[in-house]
Amino acid sequence: MSKELNLILSPEQASSNEAIQRAIAKQLNCSYTDIGHFIIRRKSIDARRGKVQVNMGIRVFEQGEDFFDDAPVFQYRDVRNSEPVIIVGAGPAGLFAALQLMELGYKPVIVERGKEVSQRKRDIAMLNREHKLNSDSNYAFGEGGAGTFSDGKLYTRAKKRGDFKRVLYALYNHGASPEILYEAHPHIGTNKLPRIIVRIRENILQHGGEIIFNARVTDILVDSGKFSGVKLSDGAVLNARACILATGHSARDIYHILLKQNIKIEAKPFAMGVRVEHPQPLIDSIQYHGIPRSSYLPAASYSLVQQVENRGVYSFCMCPGGFIVPAATEPGEVVVNGMSPSLRNSKWANSGIVVEIRMDDLVQYSQFGELAGLEFQHELERLARENGSYGVQAPAQRLVDFVDGRFSSSLPACSYIPGLNSSEMNLWLPSHIGKRLQEGFRAFGEKMKGFLTNEAVILGVESRTSSPIRVPRNPETLQHVEIQGLFPAGEGAGYAGGIVSSALDGAKCAEGVAAFLKS
Template identity: 55%
Template sequence: MKKELQLTLAPEVAYIPELFKEVALRTAQIPSDKDQVFVRQVKRSIDARGRNVKINVQAEIFVNETPGALLDYEPSYKNVHQSDPIVIVGAGPAGLFAALRAIELGIKPILIERGKDVRARRRDLAAINKEHLVNPDSNYCFGEGGAGTYSDGKLYTRSKKRGDVRRIMEILVAHGATEEILVDAHPHIGTNKLPKLVEDLRETILAFGGEVLFDTRVEDFVLEGNELKGVITQNGDKILGEGVILATGHSARDIFELLQRKQIVIEAKPFALGVRIEHSQNLIDSIQYKCGLDRGPYLPASAYSLVQQTAFNKKQRGVFSFCMCPGGFIVPAATSPGELVVNGMSPSRRDGKFANSGIVVSVELEDLPKYRKFGPLAAMHFQADIEQKAWAMGGKSQVAPAQRMVDFVEQKVSTKLLDTSYQPGLNSVDMNEVLPDFISARLAMAFKSFGQKMKGYYTNDSQLIGVESRTSSPVRIPRDRESFEHVQIKRLYPCGEGAGYAGGIVSAAMDGERCAEKLIEAYVRR
């Protein structure tokens, strides 16, 4: 016998297994001493709208019945060592999942990554933080696993049009993620656990005959007429295949420039730019959970999501939170010397003392009249100029320009900055001088509005750290809506965040799977 329950519980009941089982059985009117009873949670979400935080739980109870596995995923990988190859450029979530899907379909992936494997990459991250040295091929954006490896590992997505979210989650669990990601409404893995998971994904690719090439940067394409037959690396090596999935991420500016030089159609794309905001996690908890400065031992570090429409020069633009990291830290995410970019991440336990989030302003192409001369690379050049200005104002290192929130709105340079999670350090500046007027004015409006929505959010006990500029790709590589193939070049499949078709780990992974399916259907299984 199987029973399903919808329960609304206090946090300690939802998160202590013994208490949860007792309450679930009592609700279902099943004796607690009954033999062969199994209770499990299948969905869980936090409701913090009322005075007391509640946990909504969907549960299953099995009596005298063996429960089915929560994990349905059964790999069907084939040995593809001698199979026809496809080339996948970029070993982020899109590239890794494209490679796994190709193996399932009996096709050999050759996965090319400009950066280092996930372990070797750590030394370059340490060099950015401690010595302020940026390796253009190995950093927080480039390297095995892409930008997602050293991140919060958020897996929540609203995108369900291009694949099966549950399937992606189950593949991640099969490679080391906990089953909690199948249960929580807003799952995450954590930056401390992602590297091992990424390694395990790579080992599966290699075990079934795929190839993974690190320190291999694409510098040219092998074009025959309007067909892409492969790529040429920095060493002059040609890597050929039945088609190319281009999954290079939102920061591969050299690839965008290569596409333009080869007269391959690309488009400028709206994106968003702003800053990272850092509060104490205790403050955010007290606002969200209404719990004072101690959320207790059962509730996780609280998150928030904010959005505000703003008007400047008679133009409406959204200001919104992006990649909010509870209990996390801010990291330097530049991909070249002479620029400064920040991003956020958090460990699986989210137990750090700070909360940080991107607060960014939507940037439309009409906002950038001075950059029209760059054509499809207009937004990219604007993005780069802001990052270079931030680097200069921070002190021409990875020290970041920063300012307390109220000081920013009132246009006062902060006499003293707060403690921070950002390891390279902060330099007090007027962030209104770092950011264009149409960005800074909208941020100032939004901070005041956010303070109305979250009492206590607008405070000088928080600070802006800049700049947050890699929210999404400033370039789109257009593709056919049905075939996923580039609109001009045959056998080219633009994929993931860098092509403008995904926004996060799960949506990028789904896009990678679909690109592999479409390429194989069109050119390998004809």
């Protein structure tokens, strides 16, 4: 009979199958050779109490016993002659909606404004090297969506939204490494994500789905309260009875199209701030209690949160061993975000540090109605460009200088390739963000001794953490509250934040589409 057990091992033991098997034998009081096979079910690092240990959940099978696992089964059907469903956007929400539709027997037709991942890579290289931004192909737009050139962190607070293990298994089946199935904080890494996205595309095409690249949706067509089709930038029109709208939170034009068509959207709270970067060895030393990080331990991460004057200030999308990247989608703005390779082996640790923004912070923007948050976001991104001296250089300040309100006469080395321009950030950040960030950083310095240091630098602005807009849908049918056949999905619709929750939401909307088309 297979058995479940928990082991607490040193990082070195946890990295060796032989050492794990010996620890299993010891705990079961049996011989090393009695053990047939084992599967790691959970793995997490515990660096509390001044000691670094690895907690592992293991399933053990005896010698000769049938080995099984409880992996979900995926059955993609051939859908080339099935009813088409339009999916706008090939991000996690759009791609997972497509996979789910194929299981349900419908043909996904994905329209994506950006390019295939290999061509998108060239545009991103051009952006970093020559500061030329392609507004349809960048860190946010193109095959795989905003998640392709990211850290690929796969954890979610949205476990109630669906079977997140299914998303992990689907990624594993498309080439992600098995560790993502059991690590407490799984991540893929920007070097491995593109290959996985390509395999998802190949799977969709092999089963008869369609993907149209360089196809920006410029209009959503509605007839008597029913979705009827989309118009593309080249003038072509695609018709279908159902559409999953999964355009992400950077596609501002989509919100304008929805408003123009009188399709209801709503303002919602979001968050904005800066990205902070420390030397990774400093974060390792804080988190691993001054013990030098051995090769058996990952680059250390952190998660920080503090209430300041009735608003949350918190770390967001922390990237150990990573890089800060230019994530703008329009030429007149500077937006920063973070990513890391699978080995998380750069010299730096970066994280967004953001402040919650609620509607009462945006009174000055009330003339923009539902678009108030979007306009505010855009204004700060424009100011970041102005203070980054009108390029893709980011405005930056040493962390202690920012907290103490001093101009930084020099800036430390930083992973952000386009470069930095020293800027006194509080002169242009609104005080409801700037003052709270200062307080938040002080509190973080208390929680993590050494965090508040002038070796760290902050860059502006971290503005695309979540959507300032919700496209409201019926909670039962998942259709837009007023438009039949239109299924707003993922981060841009305001129902998800992050790769896994967006993927889950896309798959859930595919179920909604199937129920609608059958009714």
